[in-house]
Amino acid sequence: MNRNFYQTLGRPLSPLYSFAMRLREQFYANGVFASHTFDVPVISIGNLTLGGTGKTPLVQHTARLLLANGFRPAVISRGYGGSTKERINIVSDGGRPLLDAGYVGDEPRMLAETLPGVPVLTGIVRRLPAEKAVEMGADVLLLDDGFQHLAIRRDLDLALFNADTLAGNSRVFPGGDLREPVRALYRAHAFVLTGADEGNIERAVRFKHLLENKFPGRPVFFSGSRPAGLVRQVKDGRRMPAQASELAGRRCFAFCGIARPEGFQKNLQQLAVQPADFKALPDHHAYKEQAVRQLVQAAEKAGADCLLCTEKDLVKLRGLALPLPLYGVLMQSAPESSLDKLILERVGGKNRRLPQ
Structure with missing residues (x-):
């Protein structure tokens, strides 16, 4: 419905x-x-x-x-x-x-x-x-x-x-x-x-x-x-500046838990990123262990070799052990x-x- x-x-x-x-x-x-x-x-x-x-x-x-x-x-x-x-x-x-x-x-x-x-x-x-x-x-x-x-x-x-x-x-x-x-x-x-x-x-x-x-x-x-750039979040929670060129030729699994997921899809188009698959989650989605495991499984099923999300999602994934590199899109008004x-x-x- x-x-x-x-x-x-x-x-x-x-x-x-x-x-x-x-x-x-x-x-x-x-x-x-x-x-x-x-x-x-x-x-x-x-x-x-x-x-x-x-x-x-x-x-x-x-x-x-x-x-x-x-x-x-x-x-x-x-x-x-x-x-x-x-x-x-x-x-x-x-x-x-x-x-x-x-x-x-x-x-x-x-x-x-x-x-x-x-x-x-x-x-x-x-x-x-x-x-x-x-x-x-x-x-x-x-x-x-x-x-x-x-x-x-x-x-x-x-x-x-x-x-x-x-x-x-x-x-x-x-x-x-x-x-x-x-x-x-x-x-x-x-x-x-x-x-x-x-x-x-x-x-x-x-x-x-x-x-x-x-x-x-x-x-x-x-x-x-507009997208202001990319960051890569490493396992200890630190963010490292990343270039869009890093995603060239990679298969990214994109996901977000925001009110308007179509807005994030538009941002990806502006960055010339074609995700292998896309998952829209509820706004303010809580990334519990089971939810993260399901995301990783969906990414692996899509043949993805990295994860890509919004900056808002990124803060909730800090400290989690993920088997794939995790990138976030920074936005600027x-x-x-x-x-x-x-x-x-x-x-x-x-x-x-x-x-x-």
Whole structure:
């Protein structure tokens, strides 16, 4: 049974869920539910739709942008998929990763590994790790997947859409792809269409105009996402830079546990990699011993001589003894320079502890 089938079954429940989300939004707007304000700027990077929209690469880009301009950002995440129940988890103190992916979730661990100098903290009640980050010296807070997290007020609220899927079927969960009704987008300060390329640009431009007409005064930006390179993960968990030429003539078994596996397949095409076989796993897939054994068996059946996955999957495979070389694809977000300008303007305007 495919996703459309389940959405058809869930369609009668969509109005009920939609009403609940609208009521929740009103409770925050009217002060029934508390919303905390920080003295430092808060940037939220999130989305209205279910599934992947390229949030993590944009979080990485924004953190590096702020670092390069003298700020001290920290990333705050819920830590989806991690086993921890602690209220505050310091995944990285800015110096090095401290907690593993199984404990805090794959995306926070990946951010901790790829953002040296940037603290990464998680917690279900995100106000608490946010307060801790400020105590640690952060002067900008980045909320990863924060659009629905209304308990923290933000100075810049970015709502992302994937240029391939846009708003999906425009129905609210469980009958569709939306986490909230479309009217929730009035909370956004700007929109970002990610993953735009030659194959989807015409439709994405039409969607851009639709957003501009329906939500006037809110700019719409494009952000490309491209493979930034390859790494090979060795048995002790270290990553070694690798060249795409290393995969020339090899039979790779490709796999991923992300929301949009078709996006990873597109990345492989950009790298001119033709995998011997491809396996799509559930988002935030936990690589237990049996699951890894099944992957290896599938690779061997396909006659593969190496494994290839996303960077997000790579962090969960550290320390596992694999009989085949393991490679990962690094991704890089490339937004319009005007989005960078907006981010720096909002941060500079609010920040009460400007960089020295």
